[in-house]
Amino acid sequence: MSDSDGKKPLGLRGSGPRPGQVKQSFSHGRTKSVVVETKRKRVIVPKAGAGKGRGGGVHASDPSKRPAGISDVEMDRRMKALKLAKANEAEEARKREADDLKRQEDRARRRAEIDAKEREETERKERALKKIADEEQKKRDEVEARKKVEAEKKAASAPRPAAAAPARPATPADAEAVAARPAGVARKMDRQPEQPRRDNKSPRNKATPSDGRRSGKLTLNQALGGAGGRHRSLASMKRKQERARQKAMGTQEREKVVRDVQLPEAIVVQELANRMAERVADVVKELMKMGMMVTQNQAIDADTAELIIEEFGHKVVRVSDADVEDVIHSVKDDDADLVARPPVITIMGHVDHGKTSLLDAIRHTKVVTGEAGGITQHIGAYQVTTDGGALLSFLDTPGHAAFTSMRARGAQVTDIVVLVVAADDAVMPQTIEAIHHAKAANVPMIVAINKCDKPDADPMKVRTDLLQHEVIVEQMSGEVQDVEVSAATGQGLDKLLEAIALQSEILELKANPKRAASGAVIEAQLDVGRGPVATVLVQNGTLRRGDIFVVGEQWGKVRALIDDQGNRIDSAGPSVPVEVLGLNGTPEAGDVLNVVDTEAQAREIAEYREHAAKEKRALAGAATTLDQLLAKAKADESVSELPILVKADVQGSAEAIAQAMEKIGNDEVRVRLLHSGVGAITESDVGLAEASGAPVIGFNVRANAAARSSANQKGVEIRYYSVIYDLVDDVKAAASGLLSAEVRENFIGYATIKDVFKVTGIGKVAGCLVTEGIARRSAGVRLLRDNVVIHEGTLKTLKRFKDEVKEVQSGQECGMAFENYEDIRAGDVIEIFEREEFERSL
Numbered sequence: 001m002s003d004s005d006g007k008k009p010l011g012l013r014g015s016g017p018r019p020g021q022v023k024q025s026f027s028h029g030r031t032k033s034v035v036v037e038t039k040r041k042r043v044i045v046p047k048a049g050a051g052k053g054r055g056g057g058v059h060a061s062d063p064s065k066r067p068a069g070i071s072d073v074e075m076d077r078r079m080k081a082l083k084l085a086k087a088n089e090a091e092e093a094r095k096r097e098a099d100d101l102k103r104q105e106d107r108a109r110r111r112a113e114i115d116a117k118e119r120e121e122t123e124r125k126e127r128a129l130k131k132i133a134d135e136e137q138k139k140r141d142e143v144e145a146r147k148k149v150e151a152e153k154k155a156a157s158a159p160r161p162a163a164a165a166p167a168r169p170a171t172p173a174d175a176e177a178v179a180a181r182p183a184g185v186a187r188k189m190d191r192q193p194e195q196p197r198r199d200n201k202s203p204r205n206k207a208t209p210s211d212g213r214r215s216g217k218l219t220l221n222q223a224l225g226g227a228g229g230r231h232r233s234l235a236s237m238k239r240k241q242e243r244a245r246q247k248a249m250g251t252q253e254r255e256k257v258v259r260d261v262q263l264p265e266a267i268v269v270q271e272l273a274n275r276m277a278e279r280v281a282d283v284v285k286e287l288m289k290m291g292m293m294v295t296q297n298q299a300i301d302a303d304t305a306e307l308i309i310e311e312f313g314h315k316v317v318r319v320s321d322a323d324v325e326d327v328i329h330s331v332k333d334d335d336a337d338l339v340a341r342p343p344v345i346t347i348m349g350h351v352d353h354g355k356t357s358l359l360d361a362i363r364h365t366k367v368v369t370g371e372a373g374g375i376t377q378h379i380g381a382y383q384v385t386t387d388g389g390a391l392l393s394f395l396d397t398p399g400h401a402a403f404t405s406m407r408a409r410g411a412q413v414t415d416i417v418v419l420v421v422a423a424d425d426a427v428m429p430q431t432i433e434a435i436h437h438a439k440a441a442n443v444p445m446i447v448a449i450n451k452c453d454k455p456d457a458d459p460m461k462v463r464t465d466l467l468q469h470e471v472i473v474e475q476m477s478g479e480v481q482d483v484e485v486s487a488a489t490g491q492g493l494d495k496l497l498e499a500i501a502l503q504s505e506i507l508e509l510k511a512n513p514k515r516a517a518s519g520a521v522i523e524a525q526l527d528v529g530r531g532p533v534a535t536v537l538v539q540n541g542t543l544r545r546g547d548i549f550v551v552g553e554q555w556g557k558v559r560a561l562i563d564d565q566g567n568r569i570d571s572a573g574p575s576v577p578v579e580v581l582g583l584n585g586t587p588e589a590g591d592v593l594n595v596v597d598t599e600a601q602a603r604e605i606a607e608y609r610e611h612a613a614k615e616k617r618a619l620a621g622a623a624t625t626l627d628q629l630l631a632k633a634k635a636d637e638s639v640s641e642l643p644i645l646v647k648a649d650v651q652g653s654a655e656a657i658a659q660a661m662e663k664i665g666n667d668e669v670r671v672r673l674l675h676s677g678v679g680a681i682t683e684s685d686v687g688l689a690e691a692s693g694a695p696v697i698g699f700n701v702r703a704n705a706a707a708r709s710s711a712n713q714k715g716v717e718i719r720y721y722s723v724i725y726d727l728v729d730d731v732k733a734a735a736s737g738l739l740s741a742e743v744r745e746n747f748i749g750y751a752t753i754k755d756v757f758k759v760t761g762i763g764k765v766a767g768c769l770v771t772e773g774i775a776r777r778s779a780g781v782r783l784l785r786d787n788v789v790i791h792e793g794t795l796k797t798l799k800r801f802k803d804e805v806k807e808v809q810s811g812q813e814c815g816m817a818f819e820n821y822e823d824i825r826a827g828d829v830i831e832i833f834e835r836e837e838f839e840r841s842l
């Protein structure tokens with residue numbers, strides 16, 4: 001290695017590093033060239049004077065170049081020795097060269113390592129320096145802030161000398177300090193009084209121990225974001241607290257108790273979490289893991305819930321209706337106690353074939369006249385005695401609606417079906433339907449060929465028609481009894497009753513009148529004055545006054561029993577229809593009534609059923625898994641639905657409407673009944689309707705005030721009807737998109753009856769307050785009691801003080817009297833309406 005070598009520019013041709021020269025490169029761009037060959041030169045020169053040139057060979061055989069005085073032999077020997085030495089030397093040089101190279105490489109590596117360490121060190125130093133600088137800056141800032149505050153303090157409390165602050169000992173006296181400071185500063189400091197003290201051990205504070213407390217309090221600057229370190233420490237404190245909290249919770253979890261979780265058929269997620277004493281969020285998370293996207297308010301089925309309960313390590317206790325209702329089903333009948341009971345008969349058939357007339361003829365009372373729209377809307381039941389002395393119980397049902405809906409609820413009340421077919425007509429769609437229903441329920445049929453008094457009556461055609469539907473009557477050598485009757489003339493009625501009695505004998509119907517009663521609700525309604533009333537057909541046992549019972553989701557104590565004639569009775573045995581008073585709520589048609597021992601039992605069962613029903617409803621409404629959602633969407637794709645919500649005055653009407661709605665529609669359009677119930681239209685009905693974009697239909701009922709305003713607000717349409725046909729027509733038209741403008745009613749006002757007076761010459765006059773809109777003399781009026789329509793007509797008089805007037809505005813009092821109607825009471829509401837033409841938009 002020589003200086004001249006080092007100065008040589010690198011990479012030059014010829015004059016560059018000679019062969020064997022090694023170029024070394026170091027960090028920071030330093031390089032070095034190492035000439036290895038110089039050593040070889042040094043060895044060669046003294047020994048072989050002839051060998052001048054680098055790598056030049058020695059030509060032994062050339063005597064002219066031989067030094068004088070050396071013999072050939074000697075020359076040869078020398079040459080050989082020289083050659084050997086040269087070879088050795090070359091070998092050595094190669095080795096050395098390799099060693100050098102290795103050493104250099106090692107050195108270079110070590111150097112690189114050291115350099116890296118140095119770099120790290122410098123960086124660390126730089127960081128440290130920066131930190132120190134930062135802290136110094138911080139300190140400076142603090143001192144400045146302190147000075148500023150002190151200056152302000154001086155200004156604020158002039159009598160106190162500046163020495164006040166330093167004179168105060170290091171002991172807290174925070175209150176004083178706060179008091180001495182300007183309000184703004186004090187407030188700011190109060191907000192974080194403790195936090196700076198945590199840093200008392202920092203080197204900064206050690207360095208200036210006298211300032212420790214003060215500087216801790218002077219956080220104005222820090223509060224403005226000057227101190228990153230502070231924020232970090234605050235966050236770390238939070239983390240520490242969080243860790244402590246989690247630790248505490250962790251220990252709680254370790255003490256977790258395994259609970260027995262009561263699991264009904266459906267359970268709302270939140271309730272499930274409650275019963276397990278787990279966090280709702282955890283339960284929802286667990287459900288998500290199972291692929292169920294549910295919120296805490298949605299219900300899940302028992303099987304899913306069971307998996308969840310097991311997942312959380314609790315024990316599942318399945319509860320079902322049967323567990324709670326064991327008391328009901330525990331009675332076993334003794335054969336000796338069983339006695340024959342009357343059959344329960346349902347009359348079915350096509351519309352206008354004379355069902356009502358027949359029932360009416362059998363009962364010897366006229367029910368047909370006075371019915372709105374001519375459809376049987378009020379279901380009841382009655383008993384008749386045949387000439388032969390047999391007792392028969394007839395259900396007065398609107399077509400097949402009650403029959404099927406009751407069957408769907410598990411109440412099989414009908415023993416015999418009387419199929420009415422008009423002799424002047426033939427087997428019609430509803431006749432076929434009735435046949436199917438009877439067959440499905442496995443109930444024997446008797447065919448009553450009606451209207452045989454008519455000249456165009458053709459009973460044989462009916463018989464042959466029936467053959468097509470696998471109903472083979474006796475006249476056609478079959479087993480189904482057939483009787484020719486006329487509801488109009490009463491012809492054949494006795495024969496029909498005898499046929500029924502005969503059929504019932506074949507059935508050998510029996511019941512045990514000694515046991516606690518059970519029965520089925522035929523009809524239920526909220527009666528004005530009497531409260532909830534249910535028409536119950538006793539199916540087994542004997543129902544007595546004072547009995548405690550549970551019926552569907554309701555319960556009660558029999559306050560009164562009223563038979564089909566309207567008489568109060570003390571008890572009702574098997575197959576006897578009675579009106580039961582004393583319920584705590586309105587049950588639904590098809591609900592089963594059971595007498596139980598104690599009120600507590602009744603209440604427990606009713607509450608359980610209510611809860612279970614709620615959960616079931618929630619489950620039905622809940623889209624539980626994405627798969628189900630997709631399936632639902634797919635299924636609905638081709639069919640457009642017209643959702644509606646129906647509220648009616650009595651259960652029978654509601655069911656009749658529900659059945660009628662089901663029939664409307666084809667493959668493309670169908671009516672979806674969101675809900676049907678009894679009673680006034682409430683806010684929750686409107687809410688449900690809004691959610692589904694459905695109109696609310698009131699059948700002989702009205703919306704209460706809250707529901708009306710809610711409907712107005714939400715743009716939900718409420719329609720009122722009192723004739724089922726009108727309702728069906730409208731819905732049909734809407735479903736087929738054929739709505740046309742029509743004359744409709746428009747409510748123009750409401751008035752509340754405050755008092756009722758008797759006025760000679762006029763009769764009963766209602767003293768009213770117009771609560772909404774206007775009352776108009778010429779308009780139509782309806783009388784509503786508890787939101788149920790009880791009369792429709794016109795006004796006889798509209799008086800303001802003593803004068804007859806045309807209109808009375810909202811907020812004013814007036815006197816009103818109805819044309820031909822006197823049953824008005826204080827508290828009744830008068831609805832004032834006008835008819836006008838407007839577009840249908842159902």
Ligand code: GDP
Pocket residue numbers: 349350351352353354355356357358368374450451452453454485486487488489
């Ligand atoms: P429902 O719809 O099946 O209940 O039939 P209805 O009982 O309302 O009767 C329909 C119509 O047929 C009414 O106008 C009855 O007067 C009439 N009707 C019913 N039974 C007879 C009958 O035996 N003879 C005649 N001539 N008319 C009848």
